[in-house]
Amino acid sequence: MFCRYIRKTLRITNSIKCCKSTIAWNIPKYPEFNINFLCDPNNERQIQENILRRKGVGNIKLANELKKQIEKIEVNAKENEELQTQFYEELSQIPNQTHPDIVSYGDEPKIIKVVNNKKLFTFKCLEFSDIVKRLNMVRTEQLGNVCGNRSYYILGELAELEQALINYFIDELIKSGFEVISVPDILPRDIIERCGMNTRGERNQVYTLESKIHASNMCLSGTSEMALAGYIAGDTFSEADLPKKLAAVSRCYRAETSSIAEERGIYRVHEFTKVEMFMITTPETSDETLEEIKNWEENKFSSLGLHFQVLDMPPHELGAQAYRKYDIEAWMPGRQVYGEISSCSNCTDYQSRRLNIKYVTKDGVTKFVNTLNGTACAIPRLLIALIENGQDEKGFIHLPEVLHNYMRGKTSITRQKGIPELKLVKNKK
Amino acid sequence: MMTNYKNTLFKFRNIYRYFSSALYITGDKAQTTFAVLTPIIDFEKQIIHKEDLIKNVTARGLKINVDDLIKHWIFFQDIVKRKQILEITRADISQTIGKLLKCPDADPLEIEKFKIHAKMVKDDLKNLKESSYDIEETTMVKVLSLPNILHSKTPLNDENILYTHLKKPEFDSLSHMDKGTELKYIKYLDPFTCYLKSDAALFEIKLLNYFRQALLKLNYIQFSNPNFCRSVISEGCDEICHSDEKMFGIEEQHHEESNINKLRLCGSASLFSFMAYFSRHLVPQNAFSLKYFNLGKIYQPVKEKSIRSLFSLSQQTVLHIFTADLENSPDNLDILVDQISKIYDPLGIHYRIAILPARELKKAESLRISIQMYSNFEKQYVEIGNVSLYSSYLSKRLLFTYSDKKERRYPEVTSGSLLNFHKFLGCVFENSDKNVLTGFLNKLNNV
Numbered sequence: 001m002f003c004r005y006i007r008k009t010l011r012i013t014n015s016i017k018c019c020k021s022t023i024a025w026n027i028p029k030y031p032e033f034n035i036n037f038l039c040d041p042n043n044e045r046q047i048q049e050n051i052l053r054r055k056g057v058g059n060i061k062l063a064n065e066l067k068k069q070i071e072k073i074e075v076n077a078k079e080n081e082e083l084q085t086q087f088y089e090e091l092s093q094i095p096n097q098t099h100p101d102i103v104s105y106g107d108e109p110k111i112i113k114v115v116n117n118k119k120l121f122t123f124k125c126l127e128f129s130d131i132v133k134r135l136n137m138v139r140t141e142q143l144g145n146v147c148g149n150r151s152y153y154i155l156g157e158l159a160e161l162e163q164a165l166i167n168y169f170i171d172e173l174i175k176s177g178f179e180v181i182s183v184p185d186i187l188p189r190d191i192i193e194r195c196g197m198n199t200r201g202e203r204n205q206v207y208t209l210e211s212k213i214h215a216s217n218m219c220l221s222g223t224s225e226m227a228l229a230g231y232i233a234g235d236t237f238s239e240a241d242l243p244k245k246l247a248a249v250s251r252c253y254r255a256e257t258s259s260i261a262e263e264r265g266i267y268r269v270h271e272f273t274k275v276e277m278f279m280i281t282t283p284e285t286s287d288e289t290l291e292e293i294k295n296w297e298e299n300k301f302s303s304l305g306l307h308f309q310v311l312d313m314p315p316h317e318l319g320a321q322a323y324r325k326y327d328i329e330a331w332m333p334g335r336q337v338y339g340e341i342s343s344c345s346n347c348t349d350y351q352s353r354r355l356n357i358k359y360v361t362k363d364g365v366t367k368f369v370n371t372l373n374g375t376a377c378a379i380p381r382l383l384i385a386l387i388e389n390g391q392d393e394k395g396f397i398h399l400p401e402v403l404h405n406y407m408r409g410k411t412s413i414t415r416q417k418g419i420p421e422l423k424l425v426k427n428k429k
Numbered sequence: 430m431m432t433n434y435k436n437t438l439f440k441f442r443n444i445y446r447y448f449s450s451a452l453y454i455t456g457d458k459a460q461t462t463f464a465v466l467t468p469i470i471d472f473e474k475q476i477i478h479k480e481d482l483i484k485n486v487t488a489r490g491l492k493i494n495v496d497d498l499i500k501h502w503i504f505f506q507d508i509v510k511r512k513q514i515l516e517i518t519r520a521d522i523s524q525t526i527g528k529l530l531k532c533p534d535a536d537p538l539e540i541e542k543f544k545i546h547a548k549m550v551k552d553d554l555k556n557l558k559e560s561s562y563d564i565e566e567t568t569m570v571k572v573l574s575l576p577n578i579l580h581s582k583t584p585l586n587d588e589n590i591l592y593t594h595l596k597k598p599e600f601d602s603l604s605h606m607d608k609g610t611e612l613k614y615i616k617y618l619d620p621f622t623c624y625l626k627s628d629a630a631l632f633e634i635k636l637l638n639y640f641r642q643a644l645l646k647l648n649y650i651q652f653s654n655p656n657f658c659r660s661v662i663s664e665g666c667d668e669i670c671h672s673d674e675k676m677f678g679i680e681e682q683h684h685e686e687s688n689i690n691k692l693r694l695c696g697s698a699s700l701f702s703f704m705a706y707f708s709r710h711l712v713p714q715n716a717f718s719l720k721y722f723n724l725g726k727i728y729q730p731v732k733e734k735s736i737r738s739l740f741s742l743s744q745q746t747v748l749h750i751f752t753a754d755l756e757n758s759p760d761n762l763d764i765l766v767d768q769i770s771k772i773y774d775p776l777g778i779h780y781r782i783a784i785l786p787a788r789e790l791k792k793a794e795s796l797r798i799s800i801q802m803y804s805n806f807e808k809q810y811v812e813i814g815n816v817s818l819y820s821s822y823l824s825k826r827l828l829f830t831y832s833d834k835k836e837r838r839y840p841e842v843t844s845g846s847l848l849n850f851h852k853f854l855g856c857v858f859e860n861s862d863k864n865v866l867t868g869f870l871n872k873l874n875n876v
Contacts, residue, residue: 167634408642
């Protein structure tokens with residue numbers, strides 16, 4: 001009875017347009033949550049445990065309480081509409097379920113694979129920031145007042161290397177059957193939130209355009225995963241068209257800051273370029289697809305000669321949208337640490353329910369698709385790994401063979417003589 | 430006398446809208462906004478060639494009354510002088526009081542008289558300082574809103590076509606949006622949101638790489654710039670007022686509202702981004718000429734009700750070049766046109782290169798080379814790229830300097846979007862009745 005009522009409500013609300021910034025987007029006002037599962041009193045304990053395990057937000061008790069209140073009120077009452085909004089607000093806070101394999105991990109990730117060996121050096125390795133300063137390849141100083149905090153310029157051959165990596169990864173993705181999409185970097189708040197990212201409050205990572213001046217509720221995308229998910233919002237695929245493989249190069253904006261010593265320099269920055277993979281599958285094949293993405297990433301980072309470890313991440317490290325997530329950490333010999341250079345996640349139907357992305361099975365049944373994403377190439381971190389591993393004593397950076405063609409045949413790069421040394425001018429009136 | 434001053438100051442404060450500039454920070458604002466730099470203002474020199482300035486302003490069609498501005502300037506200079514006189518007087522009086530205090534025969538009444546005088550001067554100075562900040566800012570903002578000098582080759586009336594490649598395609602065409610959507614290359618939702626799909630997305634990557642390779646061969650150096658800049662840079666490169674309409678502002682956590690040096694999203698492939706790199710920095714003289722480029726985005730507010738078009742989007746993909754030369758270097762116009770044609774000709778499209786007339790220039794531009802393709806739907810040429818000459822205008826505003834015989838000099842900047850991909854793509858769709866992207870992709874693979 002209740003489900004029928006909810007379905008009826010959803011049919012009504014689906015036709016209601018959303019806030020101004022999302023008018024053009026094909027997304028429902030209220031997501032079509034798995035109410036049967038979420039609001040089954042028998043599942044309340046399990047859902048609560050999952051929230052605690054993931055150290056996330058969400059109050060399933062309150063959601064169930066709201067559901068009971070809604071059932072007592074007339075469908076057309078104004079109060080009902082308010083309760084509906086509150087009810088869906090609460091449900092949207094509940095994180096995705098967690099893959100059973102990782103529930104027992106506790107707080108630590110599990111190293112599931114180590115690829116290649118640590119490169120041995122006969123001299124004391126320098127870390128990225130010292131190398132690029134010596135070779136005049138990155139500028140980070142004196143930029144806060146002209147470009148914003150933690151800004152950076154990548155210069156000369158290192159900028160060419162950035163481009164070479166993008167081109168290499170794009171070519172490899174095309175070979176693997178991905179369709180490249182050119183995506184917008186400014187998105188409505190709704191799209192970002194429905195992908196599982198919080199955009200409000202003190203510690204959120206999302207930049208917002210000045211609402212007093214520009215269109216309200218427009219944010220800068222933190223990853224092209226959101227633009228790609230928005231791209232297919234409201235679409236219904238046929239099962240034969242799945243899996244669908246999309247990829248994009250985009251600038252990613254993150255408002256986060258860090259004062260941790262390990263994250264100094266350009267390790268954690270407010271903007272960077274990233275090549276992203278996004279896949280749409282049936283629920284039955286998404287686990288397998290996550291393994292495919294992970295294997296693809298392993299294969300590519302191995303082709304760059306990097307030593308890295310693959311981690312199966314514990315529940316509390318997963319974003320609200322992820323069901324399972326693998327991280328890849330490359331060895332950075334200058335810093336003497338493993339640093340995250342890539343990750344991939346299976347979001348099951350978390351995003352598709354919120355963005356109304358469905359498929360029709362061979363038997364004609366309409367279901368929600370599963371979505372997955374993975375980092376093909378995130379620039380600053382990958383540059384750090386390549387530069388620290390490629391350094392020699394004489395000030396040359398030796399490049400992986402697969403990149404030589406993308407670097408106009410260059411096998412190494414060195415000090416950038418075409419970039420002048422700058423001297424700060426004293427301010428005087 | 431002081432009362433007269435106060436009255437006039439009050440009148441000035443009421444006449445002009447109070448506008449806060451991040452480029453020119455007055456003493457009262459320096460407590461909340463860090464003064465990043467002080468622009469070089471050489472209005473005295475401009476006044477000497479007042480007729481040239483008036484001609485320039487008229488040719489550009491600007492509504493600036495030069496005579497009024499000169500009056501304001503003189504008035505402000507008068508205040509500066511009066512402040513100096515008061516400061517000298519105050520110093521003199523305190524010196525005299527000091528001497529008298531050391532003198533055992535000094536008349537206490539005379540000391541008291543000087544003390545009263547000193548207090549009056551101090552109060553006058555304080556009042557004058559407080560009220561002059563508005564005048565100072567208003568005057569400086571007006572002076573900083575004057576345009577760059579016009580290049581001798583900038584036409585006063587019509588654009589000057591320098592080069593044309595191939596014949597203009599004369600047939601009628603659907604709009605590029607209709608064609609692009611029909612061919613499933615474009616998914617457009619609003620000016621913020623335009624996806625390019627399949628071959629259109631590949632074309633974007635390949636064409637920009639083609640331009641990149643061509644520039645590297647011409648010894649340009651690649652930069653990868655940030656996409657943010659602060660208001661001081663946007664005001665230094667463009668107009669001081671109207672920044673909010675022309676550029677996105679970003680809400681920043683922990684940024685005081687009184688700090689007017691706001692964070693803005695300009696895009697890495699922009700003049701702003703390059704000028705931010707060099708602002709308030711000195712470059713060794715022997716490093717010139719500088720030849721750089723960046724491949725990335727530009728972001729700009731577009732009216733929400735704009736027509737569906739690739740020509741007016743909030744986000745566009747651009748290849749931007751930036752060069753800087755020593756002062757009084759011969760202009761590199763011919764070289765630029767030659768370089769542009771060498772890059773564009775092999776693409777096999779009709780385009781032309783024109784110098785735009787004065788009225789179409791931005792204030793900072795001295796000359797603008799416009800690269801144009803034809804829109805068969807709109808039946809007019811569309812600018813798909815440009816390169817502008819800025820002389821030393823930007824360098825002086827943002828303190829980009831070099832030293833010549835221990836004297837500070839200001840490099841001449843030439844900069845522009847050599848290619849705006851989205852505009853280029855729109856024209857490509859309209860210039861042919863067939864699906865041309867496959868052919869372009871094959872061509873780019875072989876170039």
